[in-house]
Amino acid sequence: MEVVLLRHGTTELNKARKIQGSRVDPSLSEDGRAYAEKAAKNFDASKFDAVYVSPLKRAQETARIFVGPDIPIKTDKRLEELDYGDWDGKSSQEFKKLYPDAFDHRGLLTDNMYKYNKNAETRKQFEERLADFFDELYKKNPDKKILVVCHGVVSRMIVAHYLTNGDISYFDQMENCGLAKLHISNDQTSLVFWNRVLA
Template structure:
């Protein structure tokens, strides 16, 4: 069974401005995002990772380097890039908040139609995301640990659905994984078990004894 540490990138300027931060746009990490990524690096400092994988988007790569160090080998996988939201990418959320498709996107993914805004279909996102995580743990030694740094939409979907927490349709109802949070799963590629959920450096003191072992 391999351990998979799923990290969402640090806060970006687009995040701070409450703009859509999809797969066709990028912006630098804020000072808060940088500080939080460094703090997460301290939390994960005692963990030996057999493999470190990042989305190729600059915000994810920058976060990865702040967490593990600039000189540590990092694998990039395009399948981990954020969902492409087409014409929505970069827009203020307030501009699309009353759009029926935005409601579907957040509350009822099965009803979401990506065509009007030229977004990526959810089945394609799901398939490439699953494939990326299965490849991430393939060939890793038993009890090996893999760090994956990516994005809110794709990681929230994968973590909630693979662990059976919810369906694809309802996977966004409870919101997205927080910036610079780590979610730990254990998997044999058939079963995916949630061990720690959305841990941020400022909440590490809330971990159970068993969860603390994941960070040593």
């Protein structure tokens, strides 16, 4: 199965450097939508056999921009971003000052977050729901080409699930509207490319 992961376009929360998980549901910003439309001109959605999308608005809007009005999309709640609990929608810069060890050198949250953020979805729970989705997807579509429109940490975790035993620290955050491609089979899963941008 060939899977292309597409991270959603930019929102105002992205620009404000706020934590954006599954409890916040902003639309694309004006410039985020404009960039998605520009990138989508270099994207051929017709080659995919199916399109699956997170139910959150930023992913739904990005998907529709990239695939157009006529290609059907299937929504699956398991593709939602990590649930950051009480940290969702809050300033990552403020938390970085309070809990510097919860962030890595790139400014990405690490598992040290869980020392301070007690009601966030655990990495294990997060990986399990994504693995459940992709296992089911592979059983139904072993020889198909699938587009999955989702989120930054979702993309990192699903690649980590297959390649690094769920350790997302190996993968940087993709750009908004960045693409990754996986080839998934029973024998071997390989990462074809990561963070490809179209505009």
